[in-house]
Amino acid sequence: FLKKIESSRKNLREAAIPLVGFECQIEPPKAVYNPYTARQVGVYYPLNPAELPKALQATKKAWPSWRKTSACERAKILEDFADKLDQERERFIALLVDEAGKTVEDALEEVREAIDFARYYAANARTLFSSEQILSGPTGEQNTLSWRPRGVVLCISPWNFPLAIFLGQVVAALATGNTVVAKPAEQTSMIALRAVQMMRSVGLPDNALQLVIAKGPDVGNVLLPDERIKAVIFTGSTQTGTLISKTLAQRGGEQVPLIAETGGQNCMIVDSTALPEQVVDDVIHSGFQSA
Numbered sequence: 001f002l003k004k005i006e007s008s009r010k011n012l013r014e015a016a017i018p019l020v021g022f023e024c025q026i027e028p029p030k031a032v033y034n035p036y037t038a039r040q041v042g043v044y045y046p047l048n049p050a051e052l053p054k055a056l057q058a059t060k061k062a063w064p065s066w067r068k069t070s071a072c073e074r075a076k077i078l079e080d081f082a083d084k085l086d087q088e089r090e091r092f093i094a095l096l097v098d099e100a101g102k103t104v105e106d107a108l109e110e111v112r113e114a115i116d117f118a119r120y121y122a123a124n125a126r127t128l129f130s131s132e133q134i135l136s137g138p139t140g141e142q143n144t145l146s147w148r149p150r151g152v153v154l155c156i157s158p159w160n161f162p163l164a165i166f167l168g169q170v171v172a173a174l175a176t177g178n179t180v181v182a183k184p185a186e187q188t189s190m191i192a193l194r195a196v197q198m199m200r201s202v203g204l205p206d207n208a209l210q211l212v213i214a215k216g217p218d219v220g221n222v223l224l225p226d227e228r229i230k231a232v233i234f235t236g237s238t239q240t241g242t243l244i245s246k247t248l249a250q251r252g253g254e255q256v257p258l259i260a261e262t263g264g265q266n267c268m269i270v271d272s273t274a275l276p277e278q279v280v281d282d283v284i285h286s287g288f289q290s291a
Helices: 002-009 049-068 071-087 089-100 104-128 164-175 186-201 216-223 238-249 276-288
Strands: 030-033 040-044 133-135 143-145 152-156 179-183 209-211 229-236 258-262
Touching (some): 030 186, 071 164, 071 186, 089 104, 152 164, 152 216, 164 179, 179 216, 216 238, 238 258
Parallel strands (some): 152 179
Antiparallel strands (some): 030 040, 133 143
């Protein structure tokens, strides 16, 4: 197992480029460094900010077709992706070790979590979209509940879980019939690139998911005010999450759903029955595992 990981590390893709549905202009490359060893492991090419509206329009144009794709077909693509990710887990473990500075154990756990996300949302899509749910109501009245996709979803993911959180956001939106503009953390964009390439290899339409490698402020300034963005999924700092919320509110009109996981260190409540040595282990693990 470790030999396979080491072999994968020797054959890593060294350049991350945006994956959009058209020939795009990119900016000069920026170096990517392993945060643990400070060794350069590759480069990424940021998308020119002027190309962001084009990427959004390509994703919007793909939505009607993806929306009409049955929930079972969408789920099958995600399940095939989960299977392939499991088969090639050593390659992603190697990427997580080199680009994100993770230990092999942490990287393995993250790959497993990413696989679980894909299978979880695939299974839920089959259930939620299989038929209308009959609700209770007064005699003679029939009430039903059905689910409909919203349109283009903007997904913004962090560097500390560059595969699991990136895919958790993306597959949730895709499973429910939305198309996605995905903006990963620039310093872990090779991981995101490989994941998107794998999803396309199992049948995901190219324009259903656009990978935008760009600076956070550029994406925020250009895409958040755009009414073609129908929902935002974000994981990151509380400060940035608050800014996103304010920007969406300034659009006026219909409220734009924002699913945000923010913050960093959380409090831990310890009662008198806890073993002190276990508390110390858990606090260190919680506070520094992703450091």
